Amino acid sequence: MKMRSRAGFGAASLVVALVLTGCGGGDEGAGGEVASAGRSTPGGASASGSAHGTDELAGYVEAQREWVGCLRENGLDAPDPDAKGKVDLGDARKAKSDPKFLVAQEKCQSLVPSVPDSLEREMQPALSAKEIEQKKRYAKCMQEGGAPDFPDTDDKGFSKEVAWDSTSVGAKRAQRTCGSIVGVPDDAAPAKG
Template identity: 60%
Template sequence: MSARRWFGGRLVVVGMASAVALTLTGCGDGDGKDSEKDEVASVQGDKAGAQNDKGATSELATYVEGQRKWVQCLRDKGLDAPDPDAKGSVKLGDASKLKKDPKFLAAMEKCSDLSLAVPAGVEKAQQGKLSKKEIETRKKYSKCMQDKGAPDFPDTNDDGHTEEVTWDQSSAGAKRAARECGSIIGVPADGTYTPQG
């Protein structure tokens, strides 16, 4: 869910809570106790929401800082690595070329202890919204993979993202399925595809 949609939804909830509190104050017995209770409940709800925001922000900040340390290590090993973006993503270049570059591979190995997995909350926030056609294509690909030899291939959910499961990409069935189903997503017969959340 985007921050804008979440924040907009939060304003609606806070606005509704305020309207209810005003109505109860107008209809109360005059001692103000009902409105005080509503205000306390509203403040407690606001605090819980703020704590969730801080947790997500803290997780992202920690991840970005870790990515900066990893990039600095890569630079110390002679790579021209760019700074991570605001979401911690680092674009190193063409993966097919980098896999053949001994300098790159050596730097990656030496800095591997600083390389962080993307936290689940950050990964979820980075996922973009897919069109109906993209969702349909991903679902079709998941079903094809499962039917053609990779039964443990992750399902695609209603928003077009795959479930977080581990599947055996190296099995003969998975390789056969990838060859037979690749054309659905535009992957050549000799290529492979890793589900992207």
């Protein structure tokens, strides 16, 4: 099973945040910047700053422009995305009761692009030294406890994007053994198998 749940979860979280908190239309200066997620953009995961990462960002910004164009066609006064694809739609609270926004959002949902992995990582808050050490201890415990293919953790606390078998008996045993390192209670660990 490919370990891409963090990116998938992050993208899904952004879509939920966009819909639930709303992106109020037309109230400039309120600071409601939005990065949206949903549809794939050109390119794959990459390190920030690489040529591939630049192409990935350019594809994301272009996809955001397409989404903004759709919002405009459906009656919403939406600004252009910034250099990182963020779209400032103003006061997010107003969107919940703005029928114009809700209609435009629904009609344009299929154009909402996925946030590239490199940009998503930039948007996440930096982890403390203690949190990074905790994630590294968890990775080492998993690898030594029965999941030798579990991904290493980099110096910023991110797991490297590698495929690993989370369904093997060894992996399940390691998850039960190591879960407490990252705050997973014993009763929430995968069942024995």
